[in-house]
Amino acid sequence: MAIRTAVLVLLLTATAVGSAVAAPQARREPARVPEGAAGDAVPLPVVVPLPRPRPITAPAKPPEPDPKILAERDACLERLAVVAEAEPEPPAAGQPACQAQDLVRLSAIRLAGGERVAVAATARIRCTLAEALVAWMRDDVAALMTPSGGRPATMVVDTSYECRPRNRIAGAKISEHGRGNAVDLRGFVLADGRSVGLTDPIADKTLRSALAKSVCARFTTVLGPGSDGYHEDHVHLDLAERRKDFRICQWDVRDPVPLPRPRPKLDAEPDSEPEQEP
Numbered sequence: 334m335a336i337r338t339a340v341l342v343l344l345l346t347a348t349a350v351g352s353a354v355a356a357p358q359a360r361r362e363p364a365r366v367p368e369g370a371a372g373d374a375v376p377l378p379v380v381v382p383l384p385r386p387r388p389i390t391a392p393a394k395p396p397e398p399d400p401k402i403l404a405e406r407d408a409c410l411e412r413l414a415v416v417a418e419a420e421p422e423p424p425a426a427g428q429p430a431c432q433a434q435d436l437v438r439l440s441a442i443r444l445a446g447g448e449r450v451a452v453a454a455t456a457r458i459r460c461t462l463a464e465a466l467v468a469w470m471r472d473d474v475a476a477l478m479t480p481s482g483g484r485p486a487t488m489v490v491d492t493s494y495e496c497r498p499r500n501r502i503a504g505a506k507i508s509e510h511g512r513g514n515a516v517d518l519r520g521f522v523l524a525d526g527r528s529v530g531l532t533d534p535i536a537d538k539t540l541r542s543a544l545a546k547s548v549c550a551r552f553t554t555v556l557g558p559g560s561d562g563y564h565e566d567h568v569h570l571d572l573a574e575r576r577k578d579f580r581i582c583q584w585d586v587r588d589p590v591p592l593p594r595p596r597p598k599l600d601a602e603p604d605s606e607p608e609q610e611p
């Protein structure tokens with residue numbers, strides 16, 4: 334009987350402690366008395382501690398805007414307003430490595446003569462990159478296309494801001510696209526409807542070579558066909574900053590692929606002889 338009383342006291346104490354402390358809670362197994370063993374030694378209650386409740390994590394909030402970065406972006410937008418159509422974009426939130434506060438939405442570029450070049454799809458990029466892209470279009474691309482009678486009407490953009498690893502390889506470093514510091518271009522559509530694909534071997538090679546040279550002079554990274562196998566149908570441009578101003582310019586301007594010439598049929602060649610593979 335004395336043992337039972339002691340167990341009862343223990344149980345009451347455990348209950349009191351359990352109600353006074355909200356966390357961690359514990360699941361208590363009732364003391365079990367084996368059948369037919371009434372009066373024998375009673376096992377002590379088993380207290381199984383539960384894991385601490387996990388704190389409720391607040392949803393990821395975008396970082397507080399840096400007034401200096403926003404002021405620089407606004408000054409950049411003022412400069413762009415003269416030569417382009419661009420709007421401020423809300424800061425990109427999400428992963429810390431992909432946060433960008435000075436994003437803008439570039440939708441068109443005005444050439445020196447006032448002609449409008451649409452940017453499609455709209456590029457969501459840092460304002461500094463937008464300025465570099467607009468300057469390249471106005472000062473280089475438009476002039477390079479004039480001799481062939483082409484006036485660019487649309488700059489065809491593939492990808493701009495996108496939070497992802499380089500070349501979409503899991504575990505790789507975050508791409509410059511994840512900082513709004515890169516843009517992928519397909520080419521241009523001219524005012525007369527013709528297209529100039531930057532990586533299209535059929536397009537004028539002299540023009541493509543001149544575009545490659547001019548773009549490598551303006552951007553710190555240029556990746557096109559022949560670079561790494563991921564840029565065979567577009568050209569990647571970015572303004573990555575590296576030590577000692579190291580630059581990457583890898584764009585192999587491809588020759589047009591000649592069509593195979595029909596093989597002349599020799600009279601001496603018997604029709605019935607099967608061809609031998611080398």
Ligand SMILES: [Zn+2]
Pocket residue numbers: 492510515516517568569570
């Ligand atoms: Zn890219």
